[in-house]
Amino acid sequence: MSKIKLTSEIVEAAVLGGCVLGGGGGGSMHEGKKIGMLAVDLSSPELVDIEDINENAILINVAAVGAPSAKNAYAEPVHYMKAIELVQKVADIKIEGIISNEAGGLATVNGWLQAAMLGIPVIDAPCNGRAHPTGIMGAMGLHKNKDYNAIQAAVGGTKERTTYTEVVAIGSIEKSSAIVRTAAVQAGGLVAVARNPVSCQYAKENAALGAIKQAIYLGKKMIEAKEKGAKEVINTVCDFLDGELITTAVIKNLHLKSVGGFDVGNLILENDFEITFWNEYMTLEKKGERIATFPDLIMTLNAETGMPVTSAEVEIGQRIALVKVKKEKLKLGRGMKDPELFKVCEDAVGKKIIEYVF
Structure with a gap:
């Protein structure tokens, strides 16, 4: 069984390597480090290979959706947790692992805090090993299954600015993703999202396996190289x-x-x-x-x-x-x-x- 206990040193590497693999997107390293450090300070969650998880276990995908440059973008750690709670409540499911949507300065470590708070592992099977712009690109082909009923929850914004938004969208991948994107606009530019529960077996066949470790190893190499310029x-x-x-x-x-x-x-x-x-x-x-x-x-x-x-x-x-x-x-x-x-x-x-x- 392959498990990596996530530490502050790994957060530093994951955020750095993940930002490169974001390809211009995937969120900021500053936000990623803040969320990642909070996670490891809380309980040191574990990164687990998908082969070590029961194939019927239910995994949930987490993401941050919005325009990175938006001046009023606001998503706090509690929003990431609230989004998962909303999906659990509506879907009435037991979540046994978390997968990130993509690579990025924030995206690579997205899910680590939620995993720490829920006491479940982060699975090294993100929907994509680089960042991408649309929710459907991170749905692992679920849009092809017309019987799949997507559940997506989005939370973000502030009550002080009257932008606080909570949304639960149920329907096709296309329609629910569009609603989440609209929620990001209403929230000031960014929402924390939990969505699209799938079996471990489905993720194994359609996700970017090993992409989290790739980001970590790249980040470690970059940190080692910094001394030389x-x-x-x-x-x-x-x-x-x-x-x-x-x-x-x-x-x-x-x-x-x-x-x-x-x-x-x-x-x-x-x-x-x-x-x-x-x-x-x-x-x-x-x-x-x-x-x-x-x-x-x-x-x-x-x-x-x-x-x-x-x-x-x-x-x-x-x-x-x-x-x-x-x-x-x-x-x-x-x-x-x-x-x-x-x-x-x-x-x-x-x-x-x-x-x-x-």
């Missing part, structure tokens, strides 16, 4: 993920707006590279030539420190290292293998994506 950290990321350093350059222009609970826009480097994003980085081009396309991992690192910088954190004048990892090198869940789910990405950023991926 930014270049060593950047090279470590490329070596670990079998990726490529595309360029190092200053951000010349940045366009960002929040639309429907998403951050959408593009950034242009001084040497004519352009990156589009819809929370996550979607496309990388130079003078119209396509270099990488989501779900390839496109990631920005601070060239002075080697630390990851998300799409919500990049700034004009910032010098970044631009890294690319081909999708074949990543741990991807079933939601990354359905061409139908990528049409909304094309609509959001105004670029062709499907023909470059499938």
